Amino acid sequence: EPEVTQTPSHQVTQMGQEVILRCVPISNHLYFYWYRQILGQKVEFLVSFYNNEISEKSEIFDDQFSVERPDGSNFTLKIRSTKLEDSAMYFCASRDERGSTEAFFGQGTRLTVV
Amino acid sequence: AQRVTQPEKLLSVFKGAPVELKCNYSYSGSPELFWYVQYSRQRLQLLLRHISRESIKGFTADLNKGETSFHLKKPFAQEEDSAMYYCALSGTGGSYIPTFGRGTSLIVHP
Known part of the structure; x- marks a missing residue:
């Protein structure tokens, strides 16, 4: 069965560094x-x-965040200058357009900012 | 604005006991409601949705528009039901962005 995959599963980064999930x-x-x-x-x-x-973004998604689809298959989330409070589990999800509202989730990337 | 409320952070029961995980929602139109489950160290996965009106792993959930609720029920809990359960809502007017409740941790004791 097809799945959404996320890499890495865990990322540790120093405050102020850029990360790409x-x-x-x-x-x-x-x-x-x-x-x-x-x-x-x-x-x-x-x-x-x-x-x-x-298409939509929340108030959490400020200028530090960006997304792109660089090659038609990957979908990336970049955090430009990480803060301690960015430490979280980040989940990617995707949805089929054809009438289904079910979102399929990846296993998540745990980001730890130190 | 759409909002999902799961009042219980933790629900602890013994095996064989009935379970009801509460979910209330706020949405101005006709939403689509879901229950997602996250077993330990696994991804979020869809458990059931209101439009399919099905029973999955013995769980059912009925949409009550009058009470704006979508409670998840199971008559006899099993140890393997222990997980985090998230109620989610999607608007049907366009973007279908699922909004999640904070989740309820269900622990089923032997």
């Missing part, structure tokens, strides 16, 4: 999402991406 959505899906989950808190929407552009 990678996701490979399910191949025929057209909508892509990033969510984050700070330890002990709920899963929060960051951004959605469709047709090579951001």
Whole structure:
């Protein structure tokens, strides 16, 4: 069964460094999402991406964040200058356009900013 | 604005006991409601959605529009049901962005 895959599974970075989290959505899906989950808190929407552009973003998704689909298969989330409070689990999800509202999630990347 | 409320952070029961995980929502239109489950060290996966009206692993959930609720129920809990359960809502008016509740940790004791 096709799955959304995310790499790496765990990333440790120093405060102020840039990180790129990678996701490979399910191949025929057209909508892509990033969510984050700070330890002990709920899963929060960051951004959605469709047709090579951001379709919606939350207030969390400020100028430090960016997304792109560099090669038609990968979907990346970049955090330009990480802060301690960026430490969280980051989930990528994708959705098929054809009427289904079910989002399929990756296994997550745990980002630890030290 | 769409919002999902799961009032219980933790629900602890014994094997064989009935389980009800509560979910209330706020949405101005007609939403689509889901329950996602996350077993230890695994990804979020869809458990069930209201439009399919099915029972998965013995779980059911009925959408009550009057009470704006979508509680998840199982008559006899099993140890393997221990997991985090997230209620989620998607608007049907366009972007379908799932909004999640904070999750309820279900622990089923032997």
